[in-house]
Amino acid sequence: MSTRIFGSGIKRREDPRLITGEARYTDDIKLPGVLHMAVVRSPYAHANIVSIDSSAAEAMDGVVAVYTGDDLEGLAGLPTAWLIPDSDLKTPEHPALAKGKARYVGDGVAIVLAGDRYQAQDAADAVVVEYEELPAVIDPEEAAQEGAPLIHDDVEGNIAFKWAPFDKEASDAVFEAADVVVSERILQQRLLPTAMEPRSAMAQYNPATAELTLWCTSQNPHIHRFIISAVTGLNENKVRVIAPEVGGGFGSKIPCYPDEALVSWAAMQLGVPVKWTETRSENYLITIHGRDHVQHVDMAASSDGKILGVRATVYAGMGGYLSTAAPGIPTILHGLLYVGPYTIDSVYCESIGVMTNGTPTDAYRGAGRPEATFLLERMIDNVAKKIGMDPAEVRRKNLIPAFEDGYDVAAGLTYDSGDYPVAFEKALGMAGYGEFRRQQKSAAAQGRYLGIGVTAYTEMCGLGPSQVAGAVGFQGGLWESATVRVTPTGKVQALIGASPHGQGSETTLAQIIADELGFAVDDIEVIHGDTTETPMGWGTYGSRTTPVTGAALAKASQKLKEKAKTLAAHLMEASEDDIEYADGSFSVKGSPDQTQSIQDVALMAHLAWNMPEGMDPGFEESQFYDPPNFVFPFGTHIAIVEVDSETGEIELQRYIAVDDCGPQINPEIVAGQIHGGVVQGIAQALCEGVIYDENGQLLTGTMMDYCMPKADMFPNFELGETVTPSPHHPVGVKGVGETGTIASTPTVYNAVLDALAPLGVEQIDMPLTSAKVWQAIQDANGGGS
């Protein structure tokens, strides 16, 4: 093909509506007669609900109904949809409104339905709930100890699951025989996903047809349809879920929450539409949090820097209930990544899912993989320090050599393709690693503290083969489907089951189709987010939409091209073998004047006046695509920082990211994904972190206290790339939505600790706020100031 739109950094087609404010989000949709729902939420992290008096609220202007947990007849509890096998998993009941007991601050206790949002809030404030406060526990390791407050009667010891799939004896033997063992207790602090658009849900029920329509902020409307059908008892074909414009998710819009079930149930009860939109304060209180691990990690190595094994015991905080996919995050998406890009032959992970009185946790950008990459990279720096070898050299020594089609690792995965050393050396070259080490020494002589952090990573994404999903207890498939439909005038509607929400997929996916079929990108609309309009799909998360949906679209387009070729040959009365194709046009070998454009063919397929024998009319193809394996993007990131020893402030001076996601469909969008991911990951290292007090009250409940990253914290990122196609993907691409978040946290953390090494500081819990860094410097100097 002479011209390719694949590989071109065209502007995102979704941006004009997004940046001019013309995009239509759930809360923008107005229905006549809608009632507004406000939720009365527990102010206690753990409390028995003694009584609820809603009489005053019910008497207030505009109030139509007040319901408590006991009123929700016919509404089942929220299911957990990732049931990890061989883990003794307990799934405590998660009613849409707490019954008898509230288990975290923000747990819903009652709902108020009123004519406007103010009336609803006023009435919610007037519901009188008497609580009996119980002792609360937030730290997952503490919650797993004997004597901790019991959160669910049917989850003994608060332990929801224990997952330890690897051979412990073999691991122990490696550690016993090793020259060097390093250990660290690592805290992966809780993080708030903070999508720009808070969550929102509106339901409308038609009693005559028994059909429910739910508009909601979802990354996976087909999964929401399935769950809403299950909790309301409506047939799945009577539930339509629409995710209109969705303003980011980062994983937080995967789960089905009580709020979506409640508006659906209330709309069915009352026969009028019901809407709920969370405030930012509610978003921070009740929308899932990410991470929350206490990890006890060991790494074994030889004295010359060969890494022999890694093992960890992980206490993963689940919060008050098990959210939709929560058990899968600190297990399947975590422990299977313990090899990273290295030749580590022994891994062991015991992951303990612990109920706490925190907000439920679930997938947050990277989901399990950042927590794995961090511990590997942190421990490698610890090994390097212990044996007196440069940390980059330790990594170089252990990288898996290049491979093109399959590499089995000790954690049980088969990586698809990789050339880690090339990306690694490229990043070191961009950073001027050797020169930096010299600068660092001369700066130290002047009392300045510079540091460098290097992370080599790979990760599994493009989730994933459905057979694997089944084997690991995911209660769904992980394939995608797509339909490429060409109208009679030659315009394309691409219908997909996935549900992009800011990633630029309407552009990227159109580029795939344009390249396969020769349509202009502007003639292709990518349609998503409506379970009635679009074919089935499992959603947008796990960096899977480009790899999986993209593959389905590429294959559907290829099928359409085959049909077009046959029809073009028929129309030009030529043999199909003599048909040549270029840039959306078919011609006959040797007679270049005779052509049929793809648009001509589409029209003739619709008219069906002159079809070849046996060919059906119409011009559309559908494709289900179940990937044969995950995809494994990889790369190396490097950070250079300076620490102000007077204040503990950290200046991030340079950030270098070399990433390999296979061939880049749109380099601008790839760069955007890396920028955003890197920023979120660095923020975990430097400033973001949920803080609860000892009673389980959220102290970082607003952006005044919870530190979202800001543009002026960052230098211009220096991006590089290598290109290693995935051998099993139709167009070779790998996911890139999460790589930045996965790689950047340990990169910056290790850079800061490298800078602090001359001061004797060895460990600081994230985030590395100036106060903590300063205190660590004082403590290392012999305490006090």
Next chain:
Amino acid sequence: MWPNKFDYVRAGSVDEALASAAGGGKFLAGGHSLLPAMKLRLDSPEQLIDIGRIPELQGISANGGLTIGAGTTHDAIASSADVQAMCSALASACGQVGDQGVRNFGTLGGNIAHADPASDPPTVLVACGATINIQGADGKRSVGAEDFFIDLFETALDDGELITSVSLPNCSDCQCAYVKFPHPASRYAIVGVAVCLKMDGDTCAQADVAVGGATVKAVKCADAEAALAGTTLDEAALNAAAEAVKADIAEDLIGDIAYPESYRQQMAGVFLKRAIAAAQG
């Protein structure tokens, strides 16, 4: 995000505003402190008296000293050539309040009436010896900035009184600066230090120092001032002042879980030195 019900009146003059205030409620100027509190239902006044369009509260006049109308926005103060000339520390502090959107709406009078301990302008007003001019039902009065700020969100204003303007001496022959260590989340001051140095050749004839952010209110720091006055601001003097300032603020410290009192106290010393360097720069 859904405030309680309230009444709203717009006042055309100070007299009208004061008359309305007789019925209770709160004055609304730029609204950038009050409205967020109302949206969170942390504050629920029954009436808002909008003083945002009263002409007599607007503007900056330079006549020997500075008189700044209480309704003047932070942006107008930060970009005023007169303020930059006569009290560059105040221009700097007002230029560091919130973000540009906040500075376009937020006013000096509203800011100091709210008396957020982590706010920037009060620290400069205390250091530079500003006077707060107040009008109430009983007439006009003036209070020195140091006496105006009493405690966390507490000032010398009585119910129904309105700040009309703030006066500052001409400080154009001083070296003054405001340096802030911003909280990374809110960008309010973890600690903010204002200095105003009167130099006689190489010798510091008089030093005025105030600290905010780390304290319940902007605090004038007499010990630090004494450590600086009469010196050439050499390293020994700076170190002595940095130690002294920690004692000056010891009784008034505040902190939060991320940036505790002890850290803020230490940082006051560091940032005092940085403020002096900025003033001399």
